[in-house]
Amino acid sequence: MPVTPATSAAMRTWSIRRERPRLRFRGLALTLAALSPVACGIDTEPSGGGPDVVVDTIGDTIVVRTLSGSVWGAEATLVPEAAIGRLDGPEEYLFGKVTSIAVDDSGRVYVLDDQAQHVRVYDADGVYLETLGGRGEGPGEFTRAEAMAVLPDGRLVVRDPGNLRVQVFGPGPGQRNEWTYLSGNFYTTRALYTDVRGRTFLFARIRDSSGNLVMHLVVLGPDGTAVDTLPEPSSDFDPPSVRAERTDDEGNTSSVSSVVPFSPFFNWSVHPSGHFLTGLSGEYRIDLARGDGVLRIERQSTPIPVSDAERDHERESTVRMIRLSIPGWDWDGPSIPRHKPVFKSLLSGRDGRIWVWLSTEAYSVENDDYNPDNPFSAPVSWIEPTRYDIFEPDGTYLGAVTTPAGFSSYPSPIFEGDHVWAVTRDELGVQRVVRFRIVVGDPE
Template identity: 55%
Template sequence: MRKLWVAALSISAAACGTGTEVARGPEVVTDTIGDTIVVHTVSGSVWGSDATLVPELSIGEMDGADEYLFGSIASIAVDDDHNVYVFDRQAQHVRMFDTEGSYVRTWGGPGQGPGELQRAEAMAVLPDGRVVVRDPGNVRLQVYGPGEESSQEWPYTTGYYTSSPLWTDDQGRTYAPARDLSQPQASFGDLLAVFDPDGTPRDTISPPHGEFEGETVTGERDGARVTYGVPFSPRAIWAVHSSGHFVSGISSDYKIDLELPEGVLRIERTYEPARVFPREADHRRAQTERGIGMSIPGWTWDGPSIPDTKPPFSGLYSGRDGRIWVPVSTEAQEVENEDHDPDNPFSTPVNWRSPLRFDVFEANGTYVGAVNPPGDFSPNPSPVFEGDDVWAVSRDDLGIQRVVRYRITLESDP
């Protein structure tokens, strides 16, 4: 094992949104353990301060042309020219907008015919500009473009209904959630069906950490069985990186693995755990009891204790540029629920809200810095990240959805 201490790794980078060249660097410890390179950030970052997201472009209106009104945005994507694609689950079609936010065209529509969609769920863009839509309702992947009238159908017999994203990589491969048809009742498993750029099924692969079993609580009665995860307990998290490899981790520790052809790059960071407040734990335990109680009346908590700190991270996203975006846990605040309905057993007088925060890493493990998005920024559906630009869905006080392009800006900038 070889260990190297780098006390203030010097990296030249452009300060986001300013165009000013700066030289800042984190303090890093690197280890080489077999075929795993560990990059552990002790302190500091390339940016030297936190960043925020400033909106630059908004697509979507409450009043106006139908092309700019969204019913239920389930997926967004961006191509190399920064055209924006929006899949509307309610309308069952994909709308394309240019880099200025102007409407270009619509693909799809509800139905079972060529080019139509039935209970489609997610969308992604291939490097050549084609749009792939996962449509288990029609048992296929529907492919549009690059021309207005061009479309293809790729059989997708292993598909099932899920809220998972659809992934593509920079080699033009597509990754879709799949089930193992060789198992009894075609059980749903953590599998991905991989398709080549021409739609040929390439392989079925298992994401990492499939053997990990997080803590759960279970209610059973008269043949009914309901299982919930213990709130704030660690879980296995993974995503498909733009390189076509997995980025993954078990959230008990701040350790994230990026698979590489020659081995593994492990990203680590020293962090301060976010606390779980006693009233917050009581709130989440009560939610779990109500959920299981819907099927197992009278069920009360009989599982392990809820942790008093949160896992270091709660998700993983891969940017188009290879950067890794990590939603990190933050401490929550108790806020009044203005929409509380006493007659709804799942409605509570108060909610606990945790500010959204991302850690951003380069694909070589360098810690770039932290980003604090505005309150109307939604991490679902999956945002699109590329360089200093972020595209995400935003919802206003009236519930109107929009797709917003944000610019990363350092909070220390004037």
Template identity: 45%
Template structure:
């Protein structure tokens, strides 16, 4: 059913309203050299997909290789092998596709194969080498995943620049890693580029992210001392921001979240993916909580800080980020209406305690690279946004954390409603056949 709906959408490239009996209603239009694909309603999946847990690694108490201190990054091998970077050790734990522990790569240190302060960058090259970004040693460390040995170091990462932004591997095995374009500028003016690294470790060039010209609402705190200056800069909670990501096929993706629109800057012809959705309102209680948390964070830099930026908006931004699945699909992260409840960890005797009665609900919207809207996946509360999930085909690998903060890496299967219906129909048919055979006997 999903294949038929997608094919019908592809056939409607000439523009105008198009609908399939069970698929999305789509409007296609061309604006200059940009094809606009706007989903008015519906989806290929026909509803929200479920996440079904298949495999998990990580425990509160048990074998030491199953206990994680601080997961910074995950990577997945071609056969589903799971690589987990634990920055607290630091080292990479390797598990097979069924969750069985295999080996550990690296250890703390500065020598070959050793790690100092690895951050959120880890990627597997097509020949099986594993690249780990290690700003503490100002390099990328390459491992042979079979032997566990460090096989190369590429001195391309500026010392001390740690980031949660993942490494991006293109189809030709070029790696892209974030770098500061001009390190001597004030933090409020920092520009992050992407350094391209060839499969042999040589630096190709540095790409600048697309300049949207958008200046997102921000708040800022500064503190001057004899040892230097400190600055904290954050966007205003729930406000729109400009986002960019690099597609493995070799082009940028950009969007400003004041509208549900993401543009693929493909060579020759751009594609703008849009959805018609109602904005999500921010209730007064959720707004007050967000302001209290932001104020607390700013006062850790400047104890006398008072709100100095634009107010928190009445509606949430249409999306909070986007990424590219390993098969090229576009995945847009959205924040839904907050849910109010109790905060069992709130301690009013703590000087800077903030009662967190509101929790966010997050979801992922999936699109094909032709703009076809596949559908939405609701994320369980325990799924963490950092490090970002790895998505490939019908599977998603994500880091989770329970109420005690115990981290796990879980492989989920994405199950659309159509798959549930097919399974139910098959089960009913099997039961019917069994009943017929019993009657015949």
């Protein structure tokens, strides 16, 4: 069977718990002792009285600040329900390199394999249905497909900058279309963003008035027509960096620079509402633009320390890389921070929930493939367990979710309601697409 059932506990029908908010005022701020509703379908036995939240309004910005607690009242875990993928067997269940996954409203799963340049399609039970695409330049084929997503009407859109187009499949069997766009020869591992209005957001490098190539987002409407061109979100923040220079015998100067490890950075993504989700990772402050202003999400958090061993590892790696271009260079820039940025990435679920990929304490493992003659190889690797904070679209903090061993944050998981679809990799390197259920408290 291509579908791997999980434990019976993961297959239960979960009860729904709902609580009505109790409000009280503290001066000009509004504190919510409990927020609702709790995530539909998630197995949860929250403890305590819910989160302590302060809501402020500053101009057109509504600030939702969680001081303590969560709606769930306990940490959640991901319990596997089913998996697609095998070490051997029918080729329809063998993956080379999965670079994107998508899920539609019926639970159908789409898997983009970079090596084969095709999309495998499976039903909600993980049974193979069909293959879309294939390597080539003809109709329905891919040259360098990177990412895909499902539009509200059920059509699958696949970004293929190699063919300078978006390939569109569906919504009916055998239906196909293509939308051309100029990518500026830009390739990226980022997800393909779409919104509830059926718009698709594409990365493209466009020349400005000075002739420089500048990153933009080209917005296509539901029919593939370009309806807008937006500059890539940016910040005035300039992360600290180290820089090495050398001048050759002819007076020509070359330089290499690198951002200091564990420095804060500006992060952004496109929310299903069609607005930008942005944040500077040095503090727990996330902005979701809205038609009438901004929703700002803040939360009290404890800084994650960087061990001396991990700092030394990153320092040595940076020095080693720069010395490939500037031999003899040694660290002469800002010191490496002793705490990690609050978060690593900002993501959104199909339901509009906000998933914050958090920094966590890392642990080291020996690198069995270490090659001292390879400057890109190190004797140990540092692993950060993947952990998320989850917020409702209105800023309500639901709680934190931990992930099991083998869970991969790339390609981007799919989040919706009480389920997560993600790629996992086992000790043999075999990739599988797994459907998980979010379970609060003890999964047993």
